Amino acid sequence: MAIELTALETPALLLDEARMHANITRLRDRLPAPGPFLRPHVKTAKCLEVALAMSGGVPGPITVSTLREADRFAQAGFRDIVYAVGISPNKLTHAMALLASGVQLSVILDSVEAASALTAFMQGRPERLDVLIEIDTDGHRGGIAPAAPELLVVADALRSPSVRLQGVLTHAGESYNCRSTGALEAMAEQERAGAVLAAQRLRAAGYPAPVVSIGSTPTALTARDLSGVTEVRAGVFVFFDLVMAGVGVCTPHDIALSVLTSVIGHQRDKGVTLCDAGWMALSRDRGTASQPVDQGYGLVCDAQGRVLPDFIVTAVNQEHGSIAHRNGDPGRYLDVPVGTMLRILPNHACATGAQHEGYQVLGQDGTVTARWPRFGGW
Amino acid sequence: MAIELTALETPALLLDEARMHANITRLRDRLPAPGPFLRPHVKTAKCLEVALAMSGGVPGPITVSTLREADRFAQAGFRDIVYAVGISPNKLTHAMALLASGVQLSVILDSVEAASALTAFMQGRPERLDVLIEIDTDGHRGGIAPAAPELLVVADALRSPSVRLQGVLTHAGESYNCRSTGALEAMAEQERAGAVLAAQRLRAAGYPAPVVSIGSTPTALTARDLSGVTEVRAGVFVFFDLVMAGVGVCTPHDIALSVLTSVIGHQRDKGVTLCDAGWMALSRDRGTASQPVDQGYGLVCDAQGRVLPDFIVTAVNQEHGSIAHRNGDPGRYLDVPVGTMLRILPNHACATGAQHEGYQVLGQDGTVTARWPRFGGW
Structure with a gap:
């Protein structure tokens, strides 16, 4: 199979396989060998072929x-x-x-309520479910603070022959808001230290807690010390996206995912070029809106993937995207004919991927060499 | 089939069938009988059962x-x-x-370029493709201004034995930004008058142009005059959503679509209740952000669909939603146990629907009476 891009109907989701492998290698090379230290998050790709690539070719531990x-x-x-x-x-x-x-299977929870509901459900069952307590190391979302007394109360509520408390899990989602390498390194250390502290407290109280699971793409790529950590979770590193470029852990050239689109018209007086990638193809994610460089709904490249500097998707409807210069100057609009193919780099790979049924996989020569399905739902 | 909501895994997309039928009846009753005057847009639902309901039980004309x-x-x-x-x-x-x-099949275009590409492709083919010229009646997106000389140039470029110029099509998308009944009525008249003018210009130049197609949910529900119009397109009217409630053409009680979710935790000090409906279930649409009442990522109801006033989804991650009081007061947080089911009314029915594989259809007694599949892709 070697299909020219021009033979595709647009919009279509493109995956640059070489960039993907380079991104995987970059993270794996940072982690201590040997062993299953990386537990990649498969929510970004939701694709068997990508998960296998992240696991080194054979099924390994994953996060879902x-x-x-x-x-x-x-x-x-x-x-x-x-x-x-x-x-x-x-x-x-x-x-x-x-x-x-x-x-x-390991599940996570962060409250006595949830622990009690779980042990009540498991009561008398022959199965044994592994549980990790979610730790809040950055005030970002859920979890128990590493030093909070509640940690041991939850652990106690999990005492059941059908439940095995395996340790702790944290996710430094706040790292997405870091704006410098120093801040990222500090956040990575905060994530590590908090998770390790929580695990130590459990162990001191008599719980084995062998697992200390941390991870986010920005911290996984910047952590200088992983002492006490047993596994690292990350997902978006496999494709990268404009948000990660804005955080500073990749460049647009590393982004493996893009949406192929066709120009369908112009509104020349407004400086707008219309394309057939709307929010259905790009998602409504505006993750770069809060970053120093707002990329609109995505950064525009030519069909070969070369960035067209400062052209972004400024507005989307369901199946329409409006492309304009980021400074809004109508005099600098993208004057290419109807039918011209372009690529849009996504703000958020997880969200853009979720809008599609599969990946058109690009080989080194820029042709489509495979189609990998992805899935959604619950 | 009569499944209790409590038996569903969350998140799940719920469709209140009675509300849907009431919404359909409301629009159909406004339109002139008889005949295929309504050409519903099926992009909102992407579901056969819903399209049939909009068409009165048998397949009719549709917009895609x-x-x-x-x-x-x-x-x-x-x-x-x-x-x-x-x-x-x-x-x-x-x-x-x-x-x-x-x-x-009718296709649309708005430029000489696109018309020439089309006639070049059709050259010598036995098929005949119907074409409508897209008219810009509100400066919202694509199209040719009703009075622009270009209209006749495009019509001329469409001369081909394999192409049949059937008329004009416009969409007053700008109606979503109207804030009063008077403004909506004025926008509806602007949409009608512009489309009719464009068709009259084509006819005066010798083109038959029998079709004058207009429509958006807000204008379709407020137009006082449809003289000269041959068909009305609208889509979101079938479900309605918070954006339409903000525009003033429905109330939250009319919204037929919601996302069933479960409480999975609390961050009590922040006034946040976490649920399992993130952007994957709700979409990233923030269509109410520019309206007088910003509904966050959706308005929270109890499991029976009763609005919990002023509780909204204030933040989303992929599979997490954060529920808080809209004034941000931690003292007024939604204090319900882990496992409690809630419903979230969507900002934008098209976008929320697109995140799901099907509808759990609710009967009058609040149980699930059917599951209707939906599809995506291109």
Whole structure:
């Protein structure tokens, strides 16, 4: 299979395979060898081929954001799975089905309420579910503060023959708001130290807590010390995106994902070129809006992937994108004929990917060499 | 089938069937009987059952935003289809396949360039493709101004035995920014008058131009005069959403679509309740951000659909939503147990729907009576 881009109907999601492999190698090379230290988050790609590439060609430990992901990857041989969203009671029956199929599933929670609901559900069951307590190391979202007394109360509430408290998990989502290497390194250390402290407190109280799971793409790529950590989770590193470029952990040239689009018209008096990539193809993600460089709904490249400096998607409707110069000057509009193909680099790879059913995989010569399916849902 | 909501895994997309039918009746009752005056836009629902309900139970004329929609609905018997996004040359082969299958397909364009590309492609072909010229009646996006000389130049460029210029099409997307009934009525009249003027100019120049197609949900629901119009397109009216409530053409009680979610934790010191509906379930649409009442990522209801006043989703990650009081007061946070089910009303029904694979259809007693699939892609 070697299909020219011009033979594709637009919009289409392109994946530059060489860039993807380079991104994977970059992160893997930072982590201590040997062993399953990297537990990649498969929510970004939701694609078997990408997950295998992240795991070095054979199924390894993974992180998922939905039980649907757990189902699909388990069927493909991935048996060591952390479901890294606080478990709600209505998902426990589904979790039991995964255990019954032989998956080593870990769930997370951060409250006595959730722990009690879990042990009540597990009461008398023959299965054993692994649990990690979610730790809040950055005030970003969920979790228990590393030094909070509640940590040990939750651990106590998890005492059950059907539950195995395996340790702690944290995610320094606040690292997305860091603006310098120094800030990223400090955030990475804060994430590490908080998780290690929480695990130490559990161990001091008599819980084994062998697992100390940390990770976000920015901290995974900048941490200078991983002492006490047993695994690193990251997801978006595999494709990168404009938000990560804005954080400073990649450049636009590293971004492996783009949306191929066609010019469908012009509004020359406004300096606007219309294309067929709207929010359905790009997503509504505006993650760069709060960064120093606002990339609109995406940065425009030519069909070969070369950035057209300062042309961004300034507005989207469902199937329309408006391309203009970032300074809004109508005199500098993108004057290319109807039918011209362009590529749009995404703000947020997870969100843009989620709008598509699969990847058109680009080989080194720029032709499409494969199509890899992806899935959604819960 | 009568499944209790509590038996569903969350997040899940709910469709209140009675509200949907009431919304359809409301628009249909406004339009002149008899005849196929309503050409509903199926991009909002992308669902056969919903399209049939909009068409009165049997396939009727429809509007689509992708050729995938045309394929799927054609297979289900919908044969009169307007593809209402400017056609790009790489979609013409696909369009020919639709014609070959017996579909009466109309495409739209707004430039000499696109018209010339189309006639060049059609040159010597046995098929005949219907074309509508896109008219810009509100400065919102694409199209030719009703009085612009270019209109007749484009019409001339469409002269071909394989092309039939059928008339004009416009979409008053700017109506979404209207803030009063008077403004909506004025916008509806502007949309009507512009489209009719463009058609009259074509006819005066010798083109038949039988079709005058207008429509947006706000103008369709407020227009006081439809003289000269032959069809009305609208889509979001079938479900409504918070943006439409903000425009003033519905109330939250009319919104037929919601996302069922479960509480998974709390950050009590911040006044935040975490749920399992993130942007993957709600979309990243922030359409109410520019309206007088900003609904965040959605308005929170209890599991039965009763609005919990002033609780909104203030932040989203991929699979996490943060619920808080809209005034940000931590003292007024939503104090409900982990596992509590809630519903989130969407900002934008098209965008939220697009994140899901199907609808859990609610009957009058609040149980799930059916599951209707939906599709995406191009």
